[in-house]
Amino acid sequence: MSMNEQAINNIMEGVIKGVIEQLKTEAPRVSVSTGACEPIPVELSARHVHLSEQDALELFGKPLTPVRELSQPGQYLCEERVRLIGPKGVMDNVAVLGPARSASQVEISNTEARTLGIKAPVRQSGDVAGTPGIILASQTGIVGLEEGVIVAARHIHMSPEDSDKFGVKDNDRVSVRLESDRPVILEDVVCRVHPEFKLAMHIDPDEGNSAGWNKSVTGKIVR
């Protein structure tokens, strides 16, 4: 090899290495950080209602009575139960979750919506504008909601620390693989970030059934 060829060779090697380095830094920049692989507890959110203070008073004659803490700090199951009355069906003994909210809201699965005869849209909790109404009854009172029936959109509660770890922001949508013997990847899972939130993914009974859910099933963010 002449000196010239050797020189060209060296230049080539340098150029190629430079381009490769450039590609390395540009190309596989993964969107999520290493925490994305950490398993997320998955909780099944069965049908329940949230009540406004006024609706609670009308149904029970007194404010709601906490009986058990739920996984999200400050949230609790109440002693009170309600009956849901839809145009095609009725559901008894439905759980009431506290504390009271600014507006009453009923969260059911698509299967339950069909039983009640209500076309409930998939919505985030609290986003009830224009949703169908329903009748709520206790043993002593009755309340007609003009709106508020939703199928709760799947979501993950997480703290700001968790969101940093997973590389996501509040309201980001991610795909989550549920690790079970009937595995599914649920897309469009909303990340809900709040300092008070404890890491937990919430799915509804339909999603739980189709994913072979049990209490030990965890989720992994896959993108």
Place this chain on the structure above:
Amino acid sequence: MSMNEQAINNIMEGVIKGVIEQLKTEAPRVSVSTGACEPIPVELSARHVHLSEQDALELFGKPLTPVRELSQPGQYLCEERVRLIGPKGVMDNVAVLGPARSASQVEISNTEARTLGIKAPVRQSGDVAGTPGIILASQTGIVGLEEGVIVAARHIHMSPEDSDKFGVKDNDRVSVRLESDRPVILEDVVCRVHPEFKLAMHIDPDEGNSAGWNKSVTGKIVR
């Protein structure tokens, strides 16, 4: 660096970048053939039973009566209906599909299994060994099945031509994305290949609900 070296450098860089660009456009050569992107019709398979000739005779006193063709050639809905009687609940007016099979089989969703009080495993149709039993009743007869209650495992019926197109074989498991406003990727979907099969994916009501299914929803094999 001399003029010469600089010139060589520039040319090389151009050539290398050209090659890399070419690689980029060639790269995403998916492992499955082009047909993998073809949408697959998705059908919701509601609860139903298949009966043996003997069980049909015991329940109805005569062989099954076809009333409507189903999507899979040779399969039909029957005039006859049965009642499912489980330890915790009853379901009336359940569809019977023909023709008669060698063994009776009951296909329900996980939600329905819970209503009936039966722990039904997820199985492929026909694979009923060791599954729970149930009581079937008509207006004139009653039959106790010792086994045969399953949650049907999601699957795709396809012809050998379809399987070639999708690059899969009989019994292969694929992941299928259901394209809806509540999108999911169902994993472990079994491919069932037979010359008589018409292309259709079958899911159960739980899967349909969690995937926002309607008649226009299609599936795409994603791996």
